[in-house]
Amino acid sequence: MADFLSTYGFLIIQMMFAAMLGLSLYLPLMTGQLSLASPGFYALGGYVAAIMSTQVFTLEEGQAFPIAYVLIEMGVAAALCAVVAVIVGIAALRLRGIYLALATIAFVEILRVTSLNLDITGGATGIFGIPQPLGASQKLEYLVFAGPMLLLCIFFMYRLERTRVGRAFSAIREDELAAAAMGINVTFHKVLAFTMGAVLAGLVGAVSAHFLNTWNARQGTFDAAILYLAFVIVGGSRTFAGPILGGLLLTALPEALRAIAGNADDAFSVFLRDGRLIIFGVLIAVGTLFFPQGLITPDIFNRGRKKKRGLTQPVEPVQSVREAPNP
Amino acid sequence: MFIQNLLNGLAIGGVYAIFALGYTLVFSILGIINFAHGAVFTLGAYFTYTLTGSQFGFNGILARSQLPFGLPFVLAMLGGAALAGLVGVLLERIAFRPLRARKADPLLTLVSSLGMAIAIVNIIQYLVGAEIYSFPAARLGRFFVENPAVILQVSGRPVPIRTVQILIFVVSMVIVALLTYLMNGTKVGKALRAVAEDGTTASLLGIDTDRLILITFFLSGFIGGIAGTLVGISVGINGPYFGIAFGLKGLAVIVLGGLGDIPGAIVGGIVIGLAEAFVPADYVGYKDAVAFAILFIVLLVRPQGILGRAVVQKV
Numbered sequence: 001m002a003d004f005l006s007t008y009g010f011l012i013i014q015m016m017f018a019a020m021l022g023l024s025l026y027l028p029l030m031t032g033q034l035s036l037a038s039p040g041f042y043a044l045g046g047y048v049a050a051i052m053s054t055q056v057f058t059l060e061e062g063q064a065f066p067i068a069y070v071l072i073e074m075g076v077a078a079a080l081c082a083v084v085a086v087i088v089g090i091a092a093l094r095l096r097g098i099y100l101a102l103a104t105i106a107f108v109e110i111l112r113v114t115s116l117n118l119d120i121t122g123g124a125t126g127i128f129g130i131p132q133p134l135g136a137s138q139k140l141e142y143l144v145f146a147g148p149m150l151l152l153c154i155f156f157m158y159r160l161e162r163t164r165v166g167r168a169f170s171a172i173r174e175d176e177l178a179a180a181a182m183g184i185n186v187t188f189h190k191v192l193a194f195t196m197g198a199v200l201a202g203l204v205g206a207v208s209a210h211f212l213n214t215w216n217a218r219q220g221t222f223d224a225a226i227l228y229l230a231f232v233i234v235g236g237s238r239t240f241a242g243p244i245l246g247g248l249l250l251t252a253l254p255e256a257l258r259a260i261a262g263n264a265d266d267a268f269s270v271f272l273r274d275g276r277l278i279i280f281g282v283l284i285a286v287g288t289l290f291f292p293q294g295l296i297t298p299d300i301f302n303r304g305r306k307k308k309r310g311l312t313q314p315v316e317p318v319q320s321v322r323e324a325p326n327p
Numbered sequence: 328m329f330i331q332n333l334l335n336g337l338a339i340g341g342v343y344a345i346f347a348l349g350y351t352l353v354f355s356i357l358g359i360i361n362f363a364h365g366a367v368f369t370l371g372a373y374f375t376y377t378l379t380g381s382q383f384g385f386n387g388i389l390a391r392s393q394l395p396f397g398l399p400f401v402l403a404m405l406g407g408a409a410l411a412g413l414v415g416v417l418l419e420r421i422a423f424r425p426l427r428a429r430k431a432d433p434l435l436t437l438v439s440s441l442g443m444a445i446a447i448v449n450i451i452q453y454l455v456g457a458e459i460y461s462f463p464a465a466r467l468g469r470f471f472v473e474n475p476a477v478i479l480q481v482s483g484r485p486v487p488i489r490t491v492q493i494l495i496f497v498v499s500m501v502i503v504a505l506l507t508y509l510m511n512g513t514k515v516g517k518a519l520r521a522v523a524e525d526g527t528t529a530s531l532l533g534i535d536t537d538r539l540i541l542i543t544f545f546l547s548g549f550i551g552g553i554a555g556t557l558v559g560i561s562v563g564i565n566g567p568y569f570g571i572a573f574g575l576k577g578l579a580v581i582v583l584g585g586l587g588d589i590p591g592a593i594v595g596g597i598v599i600g601l602a603e604a605f606v607p608a609d610y611v612g613y614k615d616a617v618a619f620a621i622l623f624i625v626l627l628v629r630p631q632g633i634l635g636r637a638v639v640q641k642v
Binding site for chain 1: 360362421422425426429431432433434435436437438439440441442443444445446447448449450452453571575578579582586612613615616619620622623626627
């Protein structure tokens with residue numbers, strides 16, 4: 001067990017981060033907005049933590065980096081991401097569908113190129129030697145951060161889907177015009193969802209910077225955005241449990257393939273080991289075909305609840321406008 | 328300096344334009360952005376490299392191997408592009424058609440095309456490794472070895488232009504001209520435009536929509552392969568991921584030109600190529616952000632693109 005944890009501690013924390021990053025993309029999607037801006041905010045949060053911990057905070061010789069400082073960094077990262085998200089959100093959320101996705105990709109790329117060129121972000125080499133708050137030996141110790149964060153996220157999302165704001169989100173997702181006619185402030189809720197996603201991505205970024213020990217412009221690129229989208233789509237885009245499961249599974253998958261292959265030398269094992277990302281890509285493509293709704297659909301939860309309350313008639317799920325066949 | 332920037336901008340803009348045409352063709356027919364196009368572009372460059380009979384590097388399972396023959400560069404480029412076109416057809420069969428048959432959410436198609444992109448990039452890496460390949464100049468023909476640059480005399484001062492840049496611009500303009508003729512002057516082009524306008528009506532009128540979609544993917548892959556080869560001879564094949572950066576700029580180009588608009592994609596490509604070429608030397612690090620800054624502004628000010636018409640959304 002100790003062996004397993006020391007081998008896979010890094011992966012376990014990464015899986016939890018991935019689950020939260022999936023959620024950060026799912027939040028704007030709750031209002032039907034496909035935003036790929038999460039990696040940008042993830043990178044921004046990471047830079048805040050990296051810059052503050054190496055340049056702002058001073059430590060005495062031999063002193064461990066206090067956890068309180070990390071929490072302060074997370075607070076600053078969250079605040080900065082929120083401000084940027086509101087500004088970008090108000091401008092970009094006038095766009096819909098693929099145009100919004102493209103605008104957010106542009107945002108991510110502009111941030112990336114800027115961070116490559118500024119002195120404070122360390123240019124192309126990035127920022128090295130970010131201090132470790134928990135001792136550098138075991139990456140698994142980051143459970144202190146990742147565990148409570150993920151649990152809080154789950155609790156928050158669970159509550160959100162059942163509150164006035166959450167219901168407003170899904171009303172906008174199903175039909176923006178009808179939602180506006182019912183008196184829901186569409187722009188406010190869209191920007192709110194976008195900002196919540198940005199803050200979450202920024203928080204994960206801030207912890208990641210310590211976790212990875214180094215931060216550079218390769219964190220938070222377009223590929224990452226698409227990967228987070230894959231988390232959401234593969235896991236299921238209709239309930240918050242989907243992105244969490246998708247993030248956990250898809251992050252573990254390539255490593256699981258490597259573990260299956262072990263150290264064997266036959267052609268199949270070599271392919272599993274070196275070609276694991278080929279399998280990963282094909283599985284994502286094929287997964288959309290066999291699980292068009294994702295692995296987790298809201299029906300799974302509802303079925304259980306209906307039984308408990310003694311209802312026998314299943315309620316038809318509301319089809320979204322997008323899924324309706326062309327007239 | 329001005330002339331040099333202008334010509335460099337036109338050359339790179341020409342490549343952006345034909346790269347974006349690959350996106351545009353598919354978008355105009357299916358209304359979906361094919362995120363695997365960047366991977367097909369990369370593949371095209373590797374196919375051409377292989378067909379010229381050049382040797383692979385030290386990594387991957389094909390390390391140190393090469394074809395027993397080498398084709399002349401022009402044939403290799405056409406062959407490489409045709410192979411890339413076939414990969415495009417394969418993509419449509421695996422990642423697009425099954426989802427289309429189920430009338431799936433466009434978001435799913437986007438993710439499945441992305442899955443294929445990840446698979447293709449990693450297949451390349453598995454086969455030939457992640458190192459940088461450059462085309463041996465000798466493969467291009469003696470003319471390019473003896474004349475690596477053309478010296479223009481502009482108001483008495485010499486302005487050197489790489490011959491390869493001129494070749495790139497000429498080839499991309501030929502592709503643009505051929506494609507324009509194909510779309511406007513032939514029966515297939517007419518059918519393609521009909522499907523783009525309204526797929527259901529087109530198939531009611533007896534147009535074989537599925538066959539035309541296959542043709543579209545072949546064309547898209549073919550010109551993507553040519554674009555990949557052109558960039559490959561200009562700056563080298565920069566590892567399996569080098570199509571991704573182009574793929575992103577291609578997105579900026581098609582939005583600038585208006586999604587699904589063929590003349591728009593050409594204008595958009597040239598505009599972005601020129602804009603990048605004229606970035607002042609002090610800010611050259613920001614060159615890669617230019618396309619996206621333009622993209623962001625265009626989306627906010629004029630989402631239908633430079634040449635596009637506003638689409639009225641009916642409720």
